[in-house]
Amino acid sequence: xxxxxxxxxxxQRLNLVQRxxxxxxxxxxxxxxxxxxxxxxxxxxxLTLTVSGLAMGMMIFIMAAGLTLIFGLMDxxxxxxxxxxxxxxxxxxxxxxxxxxxxxxxxxxxxxxxxGLAVIAAMLATGVMGVVFERVIVRPVYGAHLKQxxxxxxxxxxxxxxxxxxxGPDEIFLTRPETLKGAxxxxxxxxxxxxLLAVGxxxxxxxxxxxxxxxxxxxxxxRAGVENGxxxxxxxxxIKRVFVLVFVAGSALAGLGGVMWALYQEVITAHMGGQMLxxxxxxxxxxxxxxxxxxxxxxxxxxxxxxxTAFLVPKLALVSNIGLMMLILMWRPQGMxxxxxxx
Amino acid sequence: xxDAILSLKNVATDIAQYHILHDVSFDVPRGKVTMLLGRNGxxxxxxxxxxxxxxxxxxxxxxxxxxxxAAQPPARIARKGLAIxxxxxxxxxxxxxxxxxxxxxxxxxxxxxxxxxxFTAFPPLKTFWDMPAGNLSGGQKQMLAVARAMAEDRxxxxxxxxxxGLAPAIVSTLVWAMKSLxxxxxxxxxxxxxxxxxxxxxxxxxxxxxxxxxxxxxxxxLANDTALQENLMGLSMEVA
Numbered sequence: 306x307x308x309x310x311x312x313x314x315x316x317q318r319l320n321l322v323q324r325x326x327x328x329x330x331x332x333x334x335x336x337x338x339x340x341x342x343x344x345x346x347x348x349x350x351x352l353t354l355t356v357s358g359l360a361m362g363m364m365i366f367i368m369a370a371g372l373t374l375i376f377g378l379m380d381x382x383x384x385x386x387x388x389x390x391x392x393x394x395x396x397x398x399x400x401x402x403x404x405x406x407x408x409x410x411x412x413x414x415x416x417x418x419x420x421g422l423a424v425i426a427a428m429l430a431t432g433v434m435g436v437v438f439e440r441v442i443v444r445p446v447y448g449a450h451l452k453q454x455x456x457x458x459x460x461x462x463x464x465x466x467x468x469x470x471x472x473g474p475d476e477i478f479l480t481r482p483e484t485l486k487g488a489x490x491x492x493x494x495x496x497x498x499x500x501l502l503a504v505g506x507x508x509x510x511x512x513x514x515x516x517x518x519x520x521x522x523x524x525x526x527x528r529a530g531v532e533n534g535x536x537x538x539x540x541x542x543x544i545k546r547v548f549v550l551v552f553v554a555g556s557a558l559a560g561l562g563g564v565m566w567a568l569y570q571e572v573i574t575a576h577m578g579g580q581m582l583x584x585x586x587x588x589x590x591x592x593x594x595x596x597x598x599x600x601x602x603x604x605x606x607x608x609x610x611x612x613x614t615a616f617l618v619p620k621l622a623l624v625s626n627i628g629l630m631m632l633i634l635m636w637r638p639q640g641m642x643x644x645x646x647x648x
Numbered sequence: 649x650x651d652a653i654l655s656l657k658n659v660a661t662d663i664a665q666y667h668i669l670h671d672v673s674f675d676v677p678r679g680k681v682t683m684l685l686g687r688n689g690x691x692x693x694x695x696x697x698x699x700x701x702x703x704x705x706x707x708x709x710x711x712x713x714x715x716x717x718a719a720q721p722p723a724r725i726a727r728k729g730l731a732i733x734x735x736x737x738x739x740x741x742x743x744x745x746x747x748x749x750x751x752x753x754x755x756x757x758x759x760x761x762x763x764x765x766x767f768t769a770f771p772p773l774k775t776f777w778d779m780p781a782g783n784l785s786g787g788q789k790q791m792l793a794v795a796r797a798m799a800e801d802r803x804x805x806x807x808x809x810x811x812x813g814l815a816p817a818i819v820s821t822l823v824w825a826m827k828s829l830x831x832x833x834x835x836x837x838x839x840x841x842x843x844x845x846x847x848x849x850x851x852x853x854x855x856x857x858x859x860x861x862x863x864x865x866x867x868x869x870l871a872n873d874t875a876l877q878e879n880l881m882g883l884s885m886e887v888a
């Protein structure tokens with residue numbers, strides 16, 4: 306074979322600002338924590354609020370991570386995602402209430418087994434529900450945003466009413482397993498055990514998702530599909546099959562988030578998923594549609610800000626996250642780490 | 649033409665309420681380069697996308713190796729041995745060059761000799777192997793787009809305006825790569841506005857206008873007939 310024509314490769318050298326810019330979103334989480342430290346007079350209060358904020362953020366991340374990929378991959382706006390959170394909570398709590406001996410025992414092992422059973426049941430139930438929801442409700446409205454909003458909101462309402470049918474209309478109260486109650490003291494701060502567990506679970510879920518997305522062929526297809534689904538199909542991958550997988554995984558994660566939120570709040574209602582959906586959408590929007598990393602950073606920011614604000618100016622707690630979203634969108638209109646191209 | 653790898657028969661394609669392709673019929677001979685020419689908006693890109701299944705044909709047949717693939721999804725069409733290099737290149741900017749290439753190798757890792765061929769044709773891809781593809785220059789992205797199509801054996805390449813906006817040195821590299829593909833026995837259906845490149849590569853030509861095929865023949869026939877060029881496309885290759 307003849308030699309290819311000469312071509313001297315060059316690449317534009319990035320300046321300092323361009324090199325730092327990708328890391329700015331990740332720096333916002335410690336920045337908010339530092340601001341909290343400045344304004345909160347007591348160091349121990351700050352530590353308690355920080356752990357609480359991180360725990361809340363991790364749980365929101367678990368609920369939101371699947372939804373951002375669902376939007377990124379197939380441009381589907383799924384308001385029904387809240388139903389998976391509620392169903393996950395009800396299934397998980399039902400399992401916990403079925404094993405009172407395990408949850409009441411002062412044994413870490415038995416308590417974690419009980420929580421594990423609840424999580425598995427919730428994720429299985431919401432995963433199966435995800436298959437049906439995608440096939441019956443989402444698939445007929447691919448590419449039609451208005452119809453997606455209408456039909457998935459309808460799906461959310463129907464499932465909430467079905468929860469009333471199966472579990473009754475009243476809220477259900479629960480107590481955490483014995484060894485997850487109470488707090489440990491660290492540097493003078495009371496840190497709730499359950500919140501520490503939630504931080505750990507959230508980190509594990511994030512690292513597992515990142516590993517799958519960065520180091521497996523499936524993850525490569527998902528990342529590419531979020532960026533340009535049509536080209537992924539043209540390369541020979543059935544993007545719709547991948548989407549169903551992501552939809553099911555996202556639904557199961559919402560179920561996991563539902564169980565964790567139930568144990569956090571110690572009360573569940575059929576509408577809890579719908580209520581959480583507001584925070585979930587805020588996190589997805591500020592993180593950048595389709596970005597798991599953006600979703601993670603956004604969730605931690607929302608969790609921290611809400612806890613600090615609730616402590617410092619309780620009346621502003623409810624609007625603090627809307628304010629955060631406005632600021633982020635004024636800075637980066639497509640979110641902190643945009644993956645999906647503007648459509 | 650005797651042995652056609654691809655035959656379009658009376659293909660019609662609509663985009664929303666617009667009728668873009670009307671009764672399009674032509675053959676792509678096996679092992680040859682067929683240039684699809686015509687004015688802007690003639691329907692060339694739509695024809696390539698219809699063959700790849702990215703837009704569904706409303707009517708007609710798209711026969712690939714004797715099988716009608718018109719109603720099949722793009723992923724299945726790709727696995728039959730077609731590859732497309734779209735006009736916008738379709739590069740995944742957030743993925744590295746290596747990840748872009750890994751994704752193109754559907755059936756497994758890229759064979760070492762094939763990778764060597766790709767690096768010989770496109771040295772910048774080796775240099776920037778671990779860099780995000782979004783940071784590449786326009787020409788390097790085009791190289792990656794073509795290299796991605798070359799990652800595995802394909803029978804037919806659909807290539808849409810590979811020289812668009814590129815410097816002459818990079819166009820020469822692309823021409824060399826296309827000739828390598830052709831030398832390896834692949835068939836190519838290419839849309840190209842750069843007539844010098846079309847003339848350098850093309851064996852056959854099909855000219856489109858207003859969503860219809862208005863002329864088919866050999867590239868030599870078209871290249872040597874200035875009056876025909878002006879009649880079909882409104883300008884001559886000599887002028888271009």
